[in-house]
Amino acid sequence: MQGIFALVAVLMVLGGAPDKGRAETLADALIGAYTHSGLLDQNRALLRAADEDVARAVSALRPIISWSAAIENGSVYGRSTLTPTITDRNSTNLLLGLNAEILLYDGGSSKLAVEAAKETVLATRYNLVAIEQDVFLRTVSAFFTVISSAEFVALRQNNVRLISEQLRAAQDRFEVGEVTRTDVAQAESRLAAGRSGLAVAQGDYFIAVEEYKNVVGRAPGNLVAPGRLPSIPGNIDSAKNQAVRGHPFMLQVQREVAAAELNILRAKSDIRPRITLDGRIASDDKLGSSNFGQSASVGLRMNQVIYGGGALSASVRQAIAFRDAARGNLHRVRHDLQQNVGNAVARLAVARAALESSEQQIVAARIAFDGIREEAALGARTTLDVLDAEQELLDAQATRISAQAQQYIAAYAVLSSIGTLTADGLNLAVQRYDPAAYYDLVKDAPTASSRQGKQLDKVLKSLGKE
Template identity: 30%
Template structure:
C-alpha cells in the first residue's frame, strides 16, 4: 500500500471517529420516524383538531333529539282598593291594598318531527367531513414521516461532508509541508507554498461552513423528531412497499394518496350541503309539550297544574330569495369540490413522476460518481508522483485534489437525494405509513375517539378525561 493510501485511510478513520457516536446509542431511520410520529407537536395538534371535528356529528344529531327547558316565572300584582274615593291626606296611609304573589314553574319539551330532511343531511355532511379530515390527518402523518427522513438524511450527508473536509485539510497541510520542504532544498518555488497556503485557508472556511450546516440540520431534526440526533448513519433507500415501476407508483398514488381521498370526501360533504339547502323550502313539523305548576299566595287563586300539547306545521313560501341563493351557492361549491379532485389527481401524478425520476437519477448518479472517485484518486496518486519528480506543479496536485473533494461531496449529496427521493415516492403513493414501514410505535386510530363521541347525549368531559 502506498504512503498516500495509508495516510488517507488513517485520516478517514480518525475523522470518522470524531463525528460518529458510539453504536450503542445510534439512532436508526425507522426509530427517528417513530419518534416523530409520536412526539411531533404539529402532528399532535392535527389529531386534536380531528377530535374536535368528530364532535360536529354529535352537534348535528342534536337536531333529531328533544329540547327540554326548565321555565320559572314570578309575578307580584298590587291593587289599591281605595282609588276613586276622597280620603283625607292624613288617612291615606291606611288605605286598603291587595297584593297577590304568583309563581309558576314547569318544563317545555320540543321535538322536531320533520324539517325537510335538513338535520339528516347535516349529519351526513358532518360524517363526510370527519372522513375527509381523517385523510387530511393521514396526509399530515405522511408529511411528518417524510420530514423525519429528510432531516435524518441531511445529517448523514452533512456528517460525511464534514469528514471529507477535515480529511482535505489534513491533506492540504501535508502538501504545504511538502512544498515548504522542496523550497528549502531548492526544488520548489515560493508560488507553490503560497498556493498550498491559499487552498488550506479556503478549506478551513469550507470546514466552518460544513460545521454550521450540520448544526442547522441537527436543529431541524430536533424540531421534527423531538430529540437530539444520536449516532446518525448513512441510511439506505426505501424498500418496504416500494413500487416496482413508475406505472405502478402512479396507479397506487391515484388509489391511495390521502389528498385525493380527502378531496373526494369533500365532494360528498358538498353534495349533502346541497340537500340541506334544498330542505329549507320543504315544510317543517314540530311538537311541543308544556307542563306548569302555579303557586299563589293566600289572596290569589288556588294552586293548579296545567299542561298542553301542540303541533306546529310551517310551510315556507318565500324568504326574500335567500333560500334560492343558498341552493345555487351550494351547487357552485359542489362543482368547485369536484374540480379540486381533478386538481389533486394531477398534482399527485406530477409528484409521483418527479420523485420517481429523481430517485432513478440519484441511483445512476451514485454509480457514476463512484467510478469518478476511483479514477480521480488514481489520477491524484499519479500527479503527486509526477510532481515529486518535477513533471507536475503543486497547482496540478491541488486541482486534482479539488476534483476528488468535489466528487466525494457529490457522492454524499447523491446518497442523500436517493434516500429522500425513494421515501418521497412512498409518500406520494400514500404508502409512507407506520404500518407499511413496520415502525415500532402505536398507530393512532382516529376512529376510536369518533366511536366514543358520535352518539353521546350528555357529558362535559372529553374522552381522555379533561
C-alpha cells in the first residue's frame, strides 16, 4: 500500500502539480480552452478553406488571361513539277501567344455555384459554433471533475485518519480486555480498504488533472466553483423550441439543405449551351531568317452537349438525392435536439434530487455515527457498528460531492443542448474569432498583388500559417 502511495506521488510530480496559490474560476478555464483548443484551430482553418471556395466560384465569372510560348524545330520535304528533285528545308520557329476568354452565358451555372458556396460557408460557420460548444462542455466537465476529485481525496484521507483512530482505540481496548481480537481485525480490514480507496481517489485526481491540462492547456490552480448555477429556461417546451430555432446544428443543416437545392439548379443548367468570348494575339518568328508573322483574332464560341451518355441526367438525379438526404438529416437533427434537451433537463433534475437527498442523508448519518460512537465508548456497541456507521456517513458525503459536480455539469449541458454554451452566450472576456473577417477579404477573389491580397498575407502571417 505504501508503494501505491509512492507511485501516485511520483505521477503527481511528473505530471506537474497544480498551482494551488492561484485562484481560477470556470470563466478562466473556458477562456483558456478557447485560446488553446487545437480542435477549434483545425475547424477555423477548415472554415477559411470553405471561404476560398466562394473565391474560386467567383473567379469563374471573370476573364481568364493566359500566355503561351513554344519553340518548334522541323523539316519540310517536298517535290514540285518545277523542281523534280526532293527539297529539304529546316526551320526553327518561335511561337508566342496571348489568350483571353470570358464567359458570357452558361445557363447560370457559375452564379449558382457562387451562391451554393456561400451557403456552404454559413453551414461551416455554424459547425464551428457547435464544436465550440463541445469544447466548452468538455472544459466544464474537466473543471468540476478536478474539484470533485480533490474533494474525494480529502474525504478519503479523513476517512483513513478516522479509521486509524478507531484501530488504535480498538487495540487499546483489546489490551485491557474490553474487546476481542475480532474487533481489532475488523478495524484493520476497514483501514486497508480505506487506504485502497484513497489510492483510487488519488489516481482519479491525477487523471482529472491530466484531462484539465489537455483541455485548458495548463495545470489547474485553486479552482473556485461558481456561486450559482447558470440561468437556464424554466420550461422544457420553451427550451426545446429555442434549440430548434437557434441551435448551431439546426442552422448548419438548414444551410446544407439550401446549398443542395442550389446544386440541383446547377446540375440542370449544365444541360444548357455555354457561350464564351475568345481573343488571341500570336506571333510566329522564324529564327535565323527575316520571316515572321503576327495574327489577332476575336470570336464567339458556343458549345452544348447533345448526348453525353446520360451523365448529365444522372447528375441531376444525384443532386436531387443529395437534397433529399439533407432534408432527412434536417428532420433527424430536429428530433435529436429535442431529445437532447429533454435528456439534459432530466439529468439536471436527477442531480438536484441526488444533492438534496444526500444532504439529508449526511445529517442523519452524522447523528447516527456520533451516537453509535458514544454508545461504543460505553460498551453498548461493537467496533464493527462504529465502522459501519462511519462508512454510511462516508458514502453520503461521497454522494454529495458527486451530485454537486453533476449538477453543474448537467446545468451547462442544458445550455449546450439549446445552443447557448458559446463565448457570446457566456459573455466570456476573450477576444472572439471573427469568422467573417477572412471571408470579407477573399469573397471577391483578390489576386496576390492586389491590396486585399496583401492584407491576406498579413492575416495569414498573424495566424502563423505562413
